[in-house]
Amino acid sequence: MRQRTNRPRHKKGDTGENSRDRWLITYADLITLLLIFFVMMFAMSRLDTQKYKEITQSLQLTFKSGDSILDQGSGITGTADKYNHKNPDTAIKTPQQQNKGAEQLSDRELAFRKQEQELQNLMKVISNYVKDNKLEDQIFVADQPQGISITLSDKFLFDVGKADLKTGSVPVLDKLASLFKELHTTISIEGHTDNLPIVYASKYKDNWELSGARALSVLRYFLDQRHLNAEEFQYAGYADTRPAADNATEAGRQKNRRVEIIVLRQLQE
Known part of the structure; x- marks a missing residue:
């Protein structure tokens, strides 16, 4: 079954x-x-x-x-x-809102381009002034990453061991002041010395005080005599910590004794 x-x-x-x-x-x-x-x-x-x-x-x-x-x-x-x-x-x-943000960035980019053009014009004018007045051995102009650097020899600005401006430096400082007045960026004034200690009669204790006092003298001239905007300036003294040449030779030490005026690449807020 x-x-x-x-x-x-x-x-x-x-x-x-x-x-x-x-x-x-x-x-x-x-x-x-x-x-x-x-x-x-x-x-x-x-x-x-x-x-x-x-x-x-x-x-x-x-x-x-x-x-x-x-x-x-x-x-x-x-x-x-x-x-x-x-x-x-x-x-x-939305795309419209994104375009608005792009326009804002473009405005700032245009501002940077305008400033760059101003810096290049500044360098050209100063270079021509130095050449026309045969000051090539006293004033050096260079385009650095941080801005336009204007280096003034200490012999052109000061007597040995002093921070009082020489009378002969006034026309150059007046020319720079007239150019700085049209800019809208920060200008840094920096004092430098060689590495030799101060051994002559001086009211400054060391190279730190001397470099700072020299930078301050240039700044005071721009503010007190030429009435530039104090908010657009800064200053510092670096003594011998930032040499431009070898301190082992007299020629190198002479290059290191200087005041640098740097027109910085930056926009004021």
């Missing part, structure tokens, strides 16, 4: 639709991920670093929210709207 086995019977209507539905769900999830990927790539091509962080946070909220399109959720748009509503200050900017 044949035994009857209890085989599972398919219910009516069960023809594999569930398997196909699962495949469609997987496909739909893939399409959603591709959409998110292209949105992110678009954002990276249009936004700066700060805005990239913002949209990354928005996408993270999308993944964490579980607000799936397949579950009849609102998807990316809904999550981004909620994020922007809660964080209006960090919301994703």
Whole structure:
């Protein structure tokens, strides 16, 4: 007698639709991920670093929210709207807002370019003045990374061991003052000496005091005699700590005894 086995019977209507539905769900999830990927790539091509962080946070909220399109959720748009509503200050900017920020950066870039042109004109005028007045051995002009450097020899400005300006230096300082008046940047006045100690009669204790006093004398002339804006100046004395030449020779020590006036490359806030 044949035994009857209890085989599972398919219910009516069960023809594999569930398997196909699962495949469609997987496909739909893939399409959603591709959409998110292209949105992110678009954002990276249009936004700066700060805005990239913002949209990354928005996408993270999308993944964490579980607000799936397949579950009849609102998807990316809904999550981004909620994020922007809660964080209006960090919301994703529209193209118009991005263009406004670009215009602000362009304005500052234009200001830097204008200042650079002014510095190059300054260097040209001073160089021609030095050449016309045959002062090449007393005044040296150079374009340095920090700005236009105008180096004045100590023999041109001061007597030995003193910080009082010589009368002969006044025309040059007047010329510089007339040029500085048109600038809107910081001007640094720096005093330097050689490495020999002060052994002659002097009211200054050492090279630190002497270099600082010499820089201050030049600054005082610009402020007290030419009435330039004090907020655009700074001064310092460096003694022999920043030599321009070798202190082992007299020629080198002479180059080190100097006052440098540097018109800095920077914009006033």
